[in-house]
Amino acid sequence: MAARPRFGANYVPSSQWFYSWLDFSADAARRDLDDLASIGLDHVRVFPIWPWIQPNRGHIRRAPIDDLLTLIDIAGERGLSVAVDLLQGHMSSHDFLPAWVLTHHHRSVFTDPAVREGIARYMDVVARAVSERDNVFAITLGNEVNNLWPYFDTTSAASREWASELLDVVAAAAPNVKHLYSVFDASWYHPQHPFDPADSVDLGDLTTVHSWVFNGVSDIDGPLGPATVSHADYLVELAAATSTDPNRGVWLQEIGVPQPFVPAADAAEFVDRTMSYVDSNPALWAVTWWCSHDLDRGLLDFPDHEYDLGLFTVDHEAKPAARALEKYIASRRPGAPARRVALECPIDPHSHPERRADIAPGSAFHAEWVRRRADGPIAIASPTCGIDESYLAARGITEVTRGEY
Amino acid sequence: MAARPRFGANYVPSSQWFYSWLDFSADAARRDLDDLASIGLDHVRVFPIWPWIQPNRGHIRRAPIDDLLTLIDIAGERGLSVAVDLLQGHMSSHDFLPAWVLTHHHRSVFTDPAVREGIARYMDVVARAVSERDNVFAITLGNEVNNLWPYFDTTSAASREWASELLDVVAAAAPNVKHLYSVFDASWYHPQHPFDPADSVDLGDLTTVHSWVFNGVSDIDGPLGPATVSHADYLVELAAATSTDPNRGVWLQEIGVPQPFVPAADAAEFVDRTMSYVDSNPALWAVTWWCSHDLDRGLLDFPDHEYDLGLFTVDHEAKPAARALEKYIASRRPGAPARRVALECPIDPHSHPERRADIAPGSAFHAEWVRRRADGPIAIASPTCGIDESYLAARGITEVTRGEY
Numbered sequence: 003m004a005a006r007p008r009f010g011a012n013y014v015p016s017s018q019w020f021y022s023w024l025d026f027s028a029d030a031a032r033r034d035l036d037d038l039a040s041i042g043l044d045h046v047r048v049f050p051i052w053p054w055i056q057p058n059r060g061h062i063r064r065a066p067i068d069d070l071l072t073l074i075d076i077a078g079e080r081g082l083s084v085a086v087d088l089l090q091g092h093m094s095s096h097d098f099l100p101a102w103v104l105t106h107h108h109r110s111v112f113t114d115p116a117v118r119e120g121i122a123r124y125m126d127v128v129a130r131a132v133s134e135r136d137n138v139f140a141i142t143l144g145n146e147v148n149n150l151w152p153y154f155d156t157t158s159a160a161s162r163e164w165a166s167e168l169l170d171v172v173a174a175a176a177p178n179v180k181h182l183y184s185v186f187d188a189s190w191y192h193p194q195h196p197f198d199p200a201d202s203v204d205l206g207d208l209t210t211v212h213s214w215v216f217n218g219v220s221d222i223d224g225p226l227g228p229a230t231v232s233h234a235d236y237l238v239e240l241a242a243a244t245s246t247d248p249n250r251g252v253w254l255q256e257i258g259v260p261q262p263f264v265p266a267a268d269a270a271e272f273v274d275r276t277m278s279y280v281d282s283n284p285a286l287w288a289v290t291w292w293c294s295h296d297l298d299r300g301l302l303d304f305p306d307h308e309y310d311l312g313l314f315t316v317d318h319e320a321k322p323a324a325r326a327l328e329k330y331i332a333s334r335r336p337g338a339p340a341r342r343v344a345l346e347c348p349i350d351p352h353s354h355p356e357r358r359a360d361i362a363p364g365s366a367f368h369a370e371w372v373r374r375r376a377d378g379p380i381a382i383a384s385p386t387c388g389i390d391e392s393y394l395a396a397r398g399i400t401e402v403t404r405g406e407y
Numbered sequence: 408m409a410a411r412p413r414f415g416a417n418y419v420p421s422s423q424w425f426y427s428w429l430d431f432s433a434d435a436a437r438r439d440l441d442d443l444a445s446i447g448l449d450h451v452r453v454f455p456i457w458p459w460i461q462p463n464r465g466h467i468r469r470a471p472i473d474d475l476l477t478l479i480d481i482a483g484e485r486g487l488s489v490a491v492d493l494l495q496g497h498m499s500s501h502d503f504l505p506a507w508v509l510t511h512h513h514r515s516v517f518t519d520p521a522v523r524e525g526i527a528r529y530m531d532v533v534a535r536a537v538s539e540r541d542n543v544f545a546i547t548l549g550n551e552v553n554n555l556w557p558y559f560d561t562t563s564a565a566s567r568e569w570a571s572e573l574l575d576v577v578a579a580a581a582p583n584v585k586h587l588y589s590v591f592d593a594s595w596y597h598p599q600h601p602f603d604p605a606d607s608v609d610l611g612d613l614t615t616v617h618s619w620v621f622n623g624v625s626d627i628d629g630p631l632g633p634a635t636v637s638h639a640d641y642l643v644e645l646a647a648a649t650s651t652d653p654n655r656g657v658w659l660q661e662i663g664v665p666q667p668f669v670p671a672a673d674a675a676e677f678v679d680r681t682m683s684y685v686d687s688n689p690a691l692w693a694v695t696w697w698c699s700h701d702l703d704r705g706l707l708d709f710p711d712h713e714y715d716l717g718l719f720t721v722d723h724e725a726k727p728a729a730r731a732l733e734k735y736i737a738s739r740r741p742g743a744p745a746r747r748v749a750l751e752c753p754i755d756p757h758s759h760p761e762r763r764a765d766i767a768p769g770s771a772f773h774a775e776w777v778r779r780r781a782d783g784p785i786a787i788a789s790p791t792c793g794i795d796e797s798y799l800a801a802r803g804i805t806e807v808t809r810g811e812y
Contacts, residue, residue, distance in 0.1 A: 060707040101501035302465040
């Protein structure tokens with residue numbers, strides 16, 4: 003097992019994006035991961051593509067799993083530990099899905115028993131293979147699997163059961179690594195979204211959050227306003243406050259600087275302010291930047307903001323965000339764990355997902371938290387946990403206050 | 408250009424079905440095509456898989472096109488000519504579709520301008536590549552593309568425009584081969600189906616028909632009744648009668664012996680009777696059996712009848728249908744073109760697609776045609792063409808009669 007990761011990148015191949023799995027080049031991967039190691043990163047999150055490994059429910063191909071292992075070894079040679087996401091599934095607006103769940107075979111990946119059995123088999127095989135490598139530290143079920151709804155039916159109960167069952171499969175196949183669940187932030191903010199905050203904080207070994215400024219805060223005060231640059235910290239804190247375990251870590255698994263929401267000229271400043279905010283959070287377990295490399299404009303049909311998210315260009319030039327992140331990592335001085343005042347959350351997201359709008363960007367509570375955050379670290383305490391002294395102490399919270407909301 | 412093909416097979420790889428494209432083995436292909444050449448076949452129809460060649464609208468991979476060329480060369484070494492279908496698309500209940508037309512990117516392959524532009528580019532590149540091989544005799548737009556509706560919207564007008572435009576693309580890219588359009592028989596029988604019979608007979612260099620007994624006739628008198636074993640001849644004749652060109656050939660591009668509709672014990676007899684009927688049809692241009700090899704039961708989610716359609720088992724044993732076909736090919740004695748009486752069709756499918764139910768299996772017209780066919784070859788003449796003496800003469804029709812329908 004590698005040392006605890008701190009700062010890494012989501013690995014997006016510089017040449018042919020994830021289509022490169024179909025023509026895997028170890029040399030191209032070496033060059034890409036050289037870039038990441040060069041700026042002081044310690045880990046990468048990598049994404050095999052499900053239907054290319056399991057094109058039929060009964061057929062799991064060995065060649066792409068071997069390519070994945072080669073990539074993991076290449077990372078290891080550069081001192082990078084690796085997190086593997088299994089069910090892609092969703093990547094940058096594109097859903098990669100095998101024919102056996104499409105059109106004439108349309109069955110929900112979340113609720114159909116045969117499909118779930120097939121996915122369990124896929125996860126078992128891939129998890130077993132990658133966990134044999136010493137530098138693999140985590141396996142996530144899949145990238146933002148909640149993006150596969152509504153194309154595939156689910157309910158809150160079914161989603162939780164799905165994740166729970168599959169985490170058990172992965173834990174049995176790969177007992178030596180962390181097992182994680184991952185969704186995008188609709189799970190935190192949209193009242194009717196059938197993936198509950200409780201799942202993120204109860205299931206798996208860590209909570210993962212993905213902070214994207216275009217999902218709300220950018221409209222408030224982007225590109226460099228306090229709501230925008232504190233959003234990663236807000237999500238990490240919200241996740242920490244929702245867990246019943248005061249010691250549960252939160253992995254900021256995705257954070258990026260998307261244009262035009264944050265213009266290129268503001269990228270370095272966005273990195274610096276965002277990192278300064280979130281890195282002070284005692285719950286923060288690791289940060290993984292989205293993403294390693296830009297997307298070639300010759301590849302079509304992506305949302306415009308996806309093309310320029312790389313720390314590096316497709317020609318391996320470090321962009322200002324990469325330099326800012328490199329500098330931040332090299333110069334950070336983590337202090338003692340913060341002793342903080344907490345703002346009482348108007349709801350407990352764990353038990354009242356139907357009231358998620360009350361904590362979404364733009365809510366009175368969010369506005370108050372952002373206002374106070376500008377003065378220094380501020381925790382969040384749920385109405386349920388906020389009355390438990392030992393819980394508060396474990397989170398370093400010295401006082402719970404309430405604002406106007 | 409190879410000699411005019413007569414009897415061939417749709418090539419379904421014996422190992423890993425079309426998923427084998429992802430791990431292409433020239434040795435496996437050699438072994439499979441040895442089987443087909445051994446029973447006297449002269450051609451194969453082959454099926455690249457669209458999303459594995461064009462995973463992004465802007466990215467067409469070279470490696471799978473090279474594999475396709477290798478397969479074509481392997482066929483050539485065995486004296487087999489090759490027809491290539493481009494847009495798969497639909498294969499045996501599974502639709503292979505790239506992420507750029509799915510879920511968040513759901514756009515109709517038939518009507519969306521950007522998608523059509525992407526498909527045109529794909530067809531241009533693949534058609535250009537394969538037509539450089541001397542043993543390629545035809546390129547079909549795709550296998551039964553009408554199966555991609557209703558998942559993708561279309562109208563009769565849009566479908567025709569789609570096929571017409573793409574046939575122009577293929578003709579420009581590959582002027583030395585035949586360019587063909589291919590749909591399944593709903594186009595002939597279902598009144599509201601948005602793919603008209605006129606398209607099949609007007610577009611491309613030949614008309615293609617696919618005869619599957621489970622689409623109607625098997626319910627009438629399967630497995631070996633006259634409606635069942637004459638269905639291929641009926642479709643060929645209907646296609647000939649619908650064309651305004653009396654000399655247009657009709658390629659029976661798919662005909663197979665699906666269990667349980669035709670039990671294994673009746674397979675050889677089905678082959679013999681079906682071939683005897685259809686081979687007397689003067690419009691018949693070629694017959695291509697579906698399919699070369701069985702499907703391994705380890706591959707899941709196929710309709711049950713798809714597993715045993717092979718002329719050969721997955722272990723390369725010739726099945727009774729293969730022996731019957733081999734014997735038929737070796738012993739056939741094509742006579743002089745038939746002089747035939749025609750039964751007047753109650754509708755002209757070319758101009759009245761809304762009345763297709765009147766000619767579907769089970770219709771009074773179909774029943775009368777089957778009754779007369781048992782006494783010998785019987786043509787079909789549409790009400791429009793049946794009054795044109797030179798047209799009738801060109802089709803070898805000596806008399807037009809009418810029955811009780």
